[in-house]
Amino acid sequence: MVKKILFIRRDNIGDLVCTTPAIHAVRNHYPDARIGILVNTYNVDAIRNNPDINEIYTYEKAKHAPEKNKISVWLNNLKVLHKIRKEKYDAAIGCGSYSPRLARYTFITGAKKRIGYLKKGMKSKFYNMPLYEPEEILHEAEKTFNLLSCLGINGAPQQLRIFPSGDEVRKVQDILNASGFSKEKYLIAFHISSRRPENRWPAEKFMELGKLILDRYNAAILLLWSPGSEKNIYHPGDDEKAEFIKNSLKPKPIACKTTKLGELISALSLSSLVVCCDGGAMHIAAALQKPIVTVWGSTNPKSWAPWGTRHVILTDGKDASNVSVNDVFAAISTMLG
Structure with missing residues (x-):
C-alpha cells in the first residue's frame, strides 16, 4: 500500500x-x-x-x-x-x-x-x-x-494548478488602486523577461505594442519583469528594459517590480490578458486560466505550449525578435473580441 x-x-x-x-x-x-x-x-x-x-x-x-x-x-x-x-x-x-x-x-x-x-x-x-x-x-x-x-494512475493531465497568496494579491491590488486603475478597464499584463536570449522580444516592440493597445482599448498595462540589472552576472534582470518601456508610454504603465515569485503570481492573477515571452510566467498565467498571447523563439510548442488555456503562440521558429508588433496586436484584438 x-x-x-x-x-x-x-x-x-x-x-x-x-x-x-x-x-x-x-x-x-x-x-x-x-x-x-x-x-x-x-x-x-x-x-x-x-x-x-x-x-x-x-x-x-x-x-x-x-x-x-x-x-x-x-x-x-x-x-x-x-x-x-x-x-x-x-x-x-x-x-x-x-x-x-x-x-x-x-x-x-x-x-x-x-x-x-x-x-x-x-x-x-x-x-x-x-x-x-x-x-x-x-x-x-x-x-x-x-x-x-x-x-497505477493512467489517463491525461488536467488543468495546471497554482494558488495566489491572499496577502500578496492585496498588495498588488493596493498598487493598482494607488495608480488610479479603474476596474472598468482591461488590465493587460506585459511580462517582458525570458531566460533564453532567443525568446526575448525587444523593449522597442513592447513599447510600440503598448501604444497600439492604449490607442485602441480602454485598458491599462501592468508591467512585469524579472527584477535586477542586466549587468548582474549572477541574477541578470530587466530593470533597464522595464524603465525604458515605462518612460516611453503615455499614460505610463503600472510598473510592478515583483521581487518574489509569489508577487508575480498574484499580479498575473489580477490581469485580464497576458502578453509574454516563453518562460515561467507564461505557465503561471496558464495555471491561472488567463488568455495568453506569447512571443517565442526556438522552443518547441509541442513540449511547452500554455497548457489548458486560450492562447496564441507567435514564432518564426528561430528568434522572438523576428515577430512583428502588428501580428501580436492582431492576436490581442482577437482575444479581446
Whole structure:
C-alpha cells in the first residue's frame, strides 16, 4: 500500500507548474496519502498554498546564492535529504528528463519505489521502477503525468494548478488602486523577461505594442519583469528594459517590480490578458486560466505550449525578435473580441 509519495522537481518554474496536474491526480487516486515535494528556493512559491501537498522540502542551488559559502549550502541540503530519508517514503518520483543528478537525488531519498526516466537502452541502479523516455514529443505536463503509470494512475493531465497568496494579491491590488486603475478597464499584463536570449522580444516592440493597445482599448498595462540589472552576472534582470518601456508610454504603465515569485503570481492573477515571452510566467498565467498571447523563439510548442488555456503562440521558429508588433496586436484584438 502506497501511503507516502514524494515528487522531486529540481529545475525551473515552468517545469514545476507543469507537474501540478500529476500531483493532483495522485491526491485524487490516493486521497489519504501523505504527499511531499522536493523543490528549490527559486521555484518553491509556485506550489505554496497547494492543497494537494502535505510537505514541502526546499533545497538551495549554490548558483542561486553566490553570497553564501558553498560548503554551508551543501550541508544545509544534506540536512534536507536526511529529513526526507527519515520520513521513509513509499515512492519517490524524479520528474523531468533523465539526468544523473536527478536519479541520484531520487535514490538518496531511500524510497522503496524509485520512479524516473532513463534514456533508451540505459540501465540504472538508482531507479528500480524506470520508464524509458518517450519516443514521441509530449508536452511536459503529459510527460510528467506518464510517470504515474508506475503507481497505477493512467489517463491525461488536467488543468495546471497554482494558488495566489491572499496577502500578496492585496498588495498588488493596493498598487493598482494607488495608480488610479479603474476596474472598468482591461488590465493587460506585459511580462517582458525570458531566460533564453532567443525568446526575448525587444523593449522597442513592447513599447510600440503598448501604444497600439492604449490607442485602441480602454485598458491599462501592468508591467512585469524579472527584477535586477542586466549587468548582474549572477541574477541578470530587466530593470533597464522595464524603465525604458515605462518612460516611453503615455499614460505610463503600472510598473510592478515583483521581487518574489509569489508577487508575480498574484499580479498575473489580477490581469485580464497576458502578453509574454516563453518562460515561467507564461505557465503561471496558464495555471491561472488567463488568455495568453506569447512571443517565442526556438522552443518547441509541442513540449511547452500554455497548457489548458486560450492562447496564441507567435514564432518564426528561430528568434522572438523576428515577430512583428502588428501580428501580436492582431492576436490581442482577437482575444479581446
